[in-house]
Amino acid sequence: MDLLYLIFVDPFVQMGQAPDLLVQTLWDGLVSGVLYALIALGFVLIYKASGVFNFAQGIMVVFAALTLVGLYAAGIPALPALALTVVIMLALAVAIERLVLRPLLNRPDIVLFMATFGLTYFLIGFGQLLFGGETKQMITRQLHLPQGAIDLHILDGLVTLQKIDIAAAVIASVMVASLAFVFQYTRIGRALRAVADSHRAALSVGISLNQIWVIVWFAAGVVALATGIMWGARSEVSFALEVVALKALPVLILGGFTSIPGAIVGGLIIGLSEKLFELYWGPLIGGGTEAWFAYVVALIVLLFRPHGLFGEVIIERI
């Protein structure tokens, strides 16, 4: 009886007693949800355009942030360093296309997927070799990003909103909107969707696969850079973020691999629910539930909907 009370009643009583804490938690969940969604967005971009499930997307986030900070530490001013990082992400996209994607053309999806495991480890080693393995601070001030916090005195309490979080939400929205626009209304967007449907058919109507892939991986690299800056500004820059970046996977399960809005919704659901669960139910089982909560949610969703919440059901033929 006590246990049932602790699970089903007590958390809601707590929510009612301290509404400011609830709002603060919701806000925190929303912000981490935005960051998950941004990583997931990079996955979706690449998956839509090349059918490759890019496991390395999370690492590309860290790699981009590390490059930016590393260049600044090497004496290059902030904005040129930012530009240079964008160029490096372009070079990375070209290198990946040449050395990984092109030789693996027409191989099973699972092989390409495993190749991105290799890419993940290569980038971890490479990034640390160049810029050192120690934790770094994001150059928030030098990039003219807003700092500080806004304190809202509402609901008889205090809710603190970090300005950088608001900026993250705004930048994320702009990025999603423009990507959606590009995909839906431009010639490149149409080519991307064609490539995703069938490599061979796209080739036959004269679309250059190599070019498309470079564009897409570059776009994913830029998204990764933006994500890396936001994320770095909230915590710090190190490859420990790898584990957090993996959470984009359950986000994708919820949102589906091909849907940009799905990635956003999935990210927000995961971000919100894991923060709420940790605060109100976590203490019952010892805390630290954020490590697995997202995956278990995804697992439960999969048991009932094997293709995710927004994924399409594919009719099997033989």
Added chain:
Amino acid sequence: MLYREVGQYHASYRTDTAIFPIRQDRVGMLVILAVAFIIVPVFGNSFLLDVVAIPFLIYALATIGLNLLTGYTGLLSLGTGGLMGIGAYTCYKLATWFPGVDIIVWILAGGVTAAAIGALFGVPSLRIKGFYLLVATLAAQFFLQWAFERVPWLYNNNVSGDIEVPTRTLLGLPVTGPNATPATRYEVTLCIVVVLTVLASHLVHSRVGRSWMAVRDMDIAAELIGIPLLPTKLLSFAVSSYISGVAGAMLVFLWYGSAEASVFSIDLSFTILFMTIIGGLGSLLGSFLGAALIHMLPIALRNVLPGIGLDLRPATVEHLNLMIVGALIIFFLVVEPLGLARLWQTIKQKLRVWPFPY
């Protein structure tokens, strides 16, 4: 010239279905076993045994475990680390409750819980495939690691939160704990690995192994031929997890001596997966080759680079190692997707006709 099968005819299906049908292979196998059982422990120093041989064997066993699931049945998993942990913690609890029973029994029993939990997390595999299944195994991995950290009962409420391996003897000889000599631990490790490898090899050459491969290659056709999908996949999960669990118990009891929860992290899962891919998906021999390459690479880097005048900081060597492993994965997937095992086959094929290739 030495490697010829000319004149070796199989007059019965019995000799033809043997696992090593060629005489030279059988002789070679015996030589390797003799070296492994006698020469290595007699002449090996504790560096060779403790740093090279014992971990290599344990990693090879874990890789065989994952290979049965991923290479033979085609189910990708990143939960190996967690399942190895299950094996270790089960063995620890059992050894605490029943100190009188031989430790090897508990090492082998450690795999049973892992098999049960592995099969449990394998249940969704009937409905979900590929990347989706990977997320299910990640759920297992993160949940288990969390449990290892947060459930004090698992580590007997030690202040340190570690498993500390007690001294246990077999026939009066200390096998585990600080008093066991590297040579003893090596022999025990070798015995377990050899026995389990032989059993695994029996399985993959039998009806069970063929059903796994059929499910891997074309699950729909397998079902229409009468291979039940869920039991076949669950059996694969169970056997694979059993071997992983035993390897995990050995990792702590015969190598580390003590371990904390972070040993069984996602990084361990990745290491084993990489050994599987580089060694060769769907090959037991490849599991040994892959484990050898990935385990020896950093050791070689640490010891060889200073020798040729490159004196690097340990951290740099570590980063270099990550880069090389990552690049190797991509290299093998591009050039030789069946891994080192396939390279070995090619060499054998060449040897067969050497020195007259035409």
Added chain:
Amino acid sequence: MTNAAAGETLLAVEEICLRFGGVQALSEVSFDIKRGEIRAIIGPNGAGKTSMLNVINGFYRPNRGVIRFRGQSFTRMRPGFAARNGIARTFQNVALFRGMTTLDNLMTGRTLKMKRGFFWQLLRYGPAMDEEIEHRRAVEEIIDFLEIEAIRRVPVGRLPYGLQKRVELGRALATEPELLLLDEPMTGMNLEEKEDMCRFILEVNAQFGMTIALIEHDMGVVMDLSNRVVVLDYGRKIADDAPAVVKQDPAVIAAYLGVAG
């Protein structure tokens, strides 16, 4: 022409309907297959022939209708049940286990007949080994019959298409089925390979008395092989008779040549 044609009914489908979303793949199709005969299912592309086979061995679940098999009625078949009760099939686009050798592919066909449990397989000794060898012998007979001795140890992914089709037939035969469903066994073959395949089909039917239902596009082959032909068009049955009669049927000619009205 083969000898049978007059046995009792082995399998019958009655008023089978199958829908995918808005597409009506099969509507009220009924026909029967008699023991020992060679039954052909023909029709233009997209007529629902493969869907029909998928319904018969349980891969698709029909929306309506009954399947009668050996006198029992089912609203749907299940793949496992079909396999256990002697229904085997081959596929339009070869569904072999590509990573396995020819021998291993055929051995998978024996799975249901192998009774020794997991722990015997672990030991691979005594009764388990005897069983393995007994089934190896049965498989070798099929290899001999299909004249594929030379490719015994070749992974089937490396074989040319015609041989793959032959190995697939071998795998179906290894299950010792009562009813063999062949989905376009001769597509993509040259004349010689077609002749071989025809010979195998006729021999399987004559020697082992196996009942065969096949889908085929090559009219000459259908006319030569089959006892009776059922013709589907847009998911409906438009004719069902002996090959010579079907050939003259105006509805069939219209379906193939696209006569207006």
